Amino acid sequence: MAVLPILTWPDGRLAQRCTGVxxxxxxxxxxxxxxxxxxYAAPGRGLAAPQVGVLRRIFVMDAGWKTGAADPKVVIDPDILWMSDSRRIGPEGCLSLPGIETQISRADAIRLRYTNLDGQQVEEDLTGFAAICAQHEFDHLDGIxxxxRLTPEARAIAEKQYYL
Known part of the structure; x- marks a missing residue:
């Protein structure tokens, strides 16, 4: 195993839609x-392939390892099948935008379908931080x-903090 370099914004690869695995x-x-x-080395709770320069639809996450037991998840060719109507606005950091935290609105719960490392299709309901983390990483696969996700005003403030 190896620790890979993490791309930072505005690297153009972070704005590209990834191809299937x-x-x-x-x-x-x-x-x-x-x-x-x-x-884990970063230390983050999620990482998408484009963040390490690989434009494929795969991400990894471990929503609870910082506060409990490690539960790593590898998500290949995901689809979000359903999102709850209830939303949560909360702080999000990103390993590709180091040093800033933004307030993002996300669904509280999702149903995620993906392929696991054994090549099996999995459908899983995620709630709370796990749902938010999966949505964040899923966005990366679409170049987002x-x-x-910010209003123009909020984005201008975040970019000013980022480029300081």
Whole structure:
């Protein structure tokens, strides 16, 4: 395993939509292992492939390791099948936007379908921080960073803090 360099905004790769992974190969398993090691070393709770320069639809996350037991998740070719109508506005940091935290509105609960490292399709209901983390990482796969989710005024303030 290896700790990979994390791209920071405004690297153009962070604004690109990723392509599907398809078959789970040994290369994908190695990428997932490296991404988990990188995420924990950062230290973050989620990391998407474009953040390490790989434009494929895969992310890793561990919503609870900072406050409880580690529960790493590898999510390949995900789809969000459902989002709750209830939303939560809260602080989000991003490893690709170091040093700033933005207030983002996200669904409180989602149903996520994805392929796991065994090549099996999984459907999982996520709530609370796990749902928020998955939505944040899913955004990265579509070339969206938290700055894109802000009003023009809030984005100007966040960018001013970021570029200081």
């Amino acid at each position: 398809g078959a789970v190969t040994d290369d994908i398993r190695q990428l997932a292992a490296d991404m988990l090691e990188t995420m 960073v938290t700055l894109h």
